[in-house]
Structure formats: structure tokens, C-alpha cells
Amino acid sequence: MKVASIQLxxxxxxxxxxxxxxxxxxxSCSDADLIILPEIWNIGFMSFDRYVGEAEELDGPTVxxxxxxxxxxxxxxxxGSFVENxxxxxxxxxxxxxxxxxxVAEYRKIHLFGYNSRETQLLTPGTEVAVAKTVFGNLGLATCFDLRFPELFRAMVDKGADMFLVCSAWxxxxxxxxxxxxxVRALENQCYLISANSAGLNGGSQFVGHSMVVDPWGTVLAGAGDQEMIVRTEIDTQAVAEARDTFPGLAGRRDFLNKCAC
Structure with a gap:
């Protein structure tokens, strides 16, 4: 499977x-099977004053x-993501x-970002985990700040995910x-993780870039610096099953912890 992450x-x-x-x-991603873009790339994540005016429905210009x-x-x-009305x-x-x-899948960001950000003031958090069945496997969707919440990624695994797609404006x-x-999100869940982060400046903030493709062992197969570029690589979709068979880390989970009010 050939993948391309557009760091824009x-x-x-x-x-x-x-x-x-x-x-x-x-x-330009001429032979890619899967292409991913960053978070709110069409207006810029930090363009909070434009969120409402530039919001789109699912049949809007971006989609x-x-x-x-x-x-x-x-x-x-x-x-990638956009502000949806x-x-x-x-x-x-x-x-x-x-x-x-x-x-084939819709995901509304669950964990909104409130640190030096107006996202929590302007937007509504999503409530649904999104995993799509495709010919290349089961693809789970997450967005930026979601990376800090491992329970979301375990929930995607429980829905069958073997690959995570993460758009971001980190x-x-x-x-x-x-x-x-x-x-870590790839390693602990024995999944591929493909991220597309923003680059450049928006609203006076610099994005960190460094989009990457990580394998189920936590190894970075391909990655970017902090400038605009397209990260391209080819992945073996059978590697997830092989990793889980070779080292059955997920098999050691204790289900009662999922229900524990610790």
C-alpha cells in the first residue's frame, strides 16, 4: 500500500x-493508494475569527x-479536517x-484544544469513534489533541482498527x-499510524510539521522536517497481524480495567 501525507x-x-x-x-501523489491532509488546512487552525463564516456542510467546496x-x-x-456547520x-x-x-467515514474531533486556543469556545466536541473498513484494512480517524488520550485509540482498536490516520495542526x-x-500510539496498539501535520505560520503561530508514518513496532518509516513537503512511503498491510502474532501485547489486556472507576 502506497501512502502520501501532505504537510501543507x-x-x-x-x-x-x-x-x-x-x-x-x-x-502530485500520482500512485498513492491513500492520501491524508492536515487539520483545518483550508483556512488555518488559528484562524478562529473565520471559523463560523468559513464553515461548510458536507457538500461544501472542500469536500x-x-x-x-x-x-x-x-x-x-x-x-484532513475543516470546520463543519x-x-x-x-x-x-x-x-x-x-x-x-x-x-466512508466521518469523524468529529472529540478532544477540543483550549490552551491558547478558542476551539473549545467555538466548536462542539464529537461523540463518536470512527473506524472505516477498507480494502487495505480498518482505518481509524483522530485529530491532533486526540493523540494525548490513549483511550480513544484503544476504542478504535476495539472496533478493529489496524491503522490510525491523524490530521493535525500541532x-x-x-x-x-x-x-x-x-x-507511542502506534506501538502500544500495534497499529500503523499515519499523521499529516500543518507547516508554516498561521495567525502568528508556527506549526511543528514532522508528519510521519509509524509502523506497529513504533518505528518511524518516513517523516518530514518542519517545511512543506509530501511524505511518501509504502507499507505492508500484513505487518500488523504479524506484529501482533510475534509479540501478543494486546492479548495481555485485562478487560475489567475498561470498566474500572479507579
Missing amino acids: AVVENDKEKTLEKAAIAVE TLMSGLAKKKGAYIHT RNGRYYNTSLLLSPEGAI PFPRLEAWSMLNR
Whole structure:
């Protein structure tokens, strides 16, 4: 399976140009089976004053563009996330699109970020875990701050996930935390993890970049620096089952802890 993670910088205050830029990047992933973009890349995560005015429904310009590209390229596309207007409430929403351009998974960010951020003031947290069955395995969706909550990733494993797709707008200076959490979430769940983080500046904040592809042993197979780039690599989808058979770490779980009010 060939994957491509697009580490993108927003064109400040110009959504149309950012959409064009993203489309060119997706088009350049000529042989990818799966393409993933960052969190709120179309306007920039830190553009809080634009959240409501630039919010979209699921048939809005961002999803329409990515759906057409998925169909054109015959690839799965994780849209990254965007601000969704859903019945008058606003969510940080990401979608997984099939090679036919159809929505196969919807995820609304559960853990909103409130540190030097207005996300918790403007958006509604999601309540549903999202795992999609595909020809390449079961793909679970998460967004940025979610990485700090291992219970979400275990919930995805319990729904059959063998690969995590994480879109993000992780800022400086927390590079070490970003790198560590990408690897640990893959390692402890014996899953692949593919992340697409933002690059560049938005609203005066610098994003940390360092998008990566991590294998079920916690090894980084491919990764970026802090500049715009596309991380490309090929993964063996059988490696998850092999890792779990070789070292049955997940088999040692104690189910009563899932219900423990400790």
C-alpha cells in the first residue's frame, strides 16, 4: 500500500488559493493508494475569527474538491479536517473518502484544544469513534489533541482498527511531545499510524510539521522536517497481524480495567 501525507501550509486569509494549492499537492501523489491532509488546512487552525463564516456542510467546496480528486485518482483520501456547520452547530470534522469519491467515514474531533486556543469556545466536541473498513484494512480517524488520550485509540482498536490516520495542526514548541505520541500510539496498539501535520505560520503561530508514518513496532518509516513537503512511503498491510502474532501485547489486556472507576 502506497501512502502520501501532505504537510501543507495555509495561504493566509485566502481560502481559494489554499484549496488550489492542496489540489496541486494531491494531484502530485500520482500512485498513492491513500492520501491524508492536515487539520483545518483550508483556512488555518488559528484562524478562529473565520471559523463560523468559513464553515461548510458536507457538500461544501472542500469536500467537493477532495471527492472529485479521490474519484479522479482512484485513491482513498483523508480530507484532513475543516470546520463543519451541522444543523447550526460547528465541529472540527474530517472525512475518509473512497476511491469512488464517497464518504466512508466521518469523524468529529472529540478532544477540543483550549490552551491558547478558542476551539473549545467555538466548536462542539464529537461523540463518536470512527473506524472505516477498507480494502487495505480498518482505518481509524483522530485529530491532533486526540493523540494525548490513549483511550480513544484503544476504542478504535476495539472496533478493529489496524491503522490510525491523524490530521493535525500541532504547534511549536512541542515537537518532542508530537514525535513521542505518534510513536507511542502506534506501538502500544500495534497499529500503523499515519499523521499529516500543518507547516508554516498561521495567525502568528508556527506549526511543528514532522508528519510521519509509524509502523506497529513504533518505528518511524518516513517523516518530514518542519517545511512543506509530501511524505511518501509504502507499507505492508500484513505487518500488523504479524506484529501482533510475534509479540501478543494486546492479548495481555485485562478487560475489567475498561470498566474500572479507579
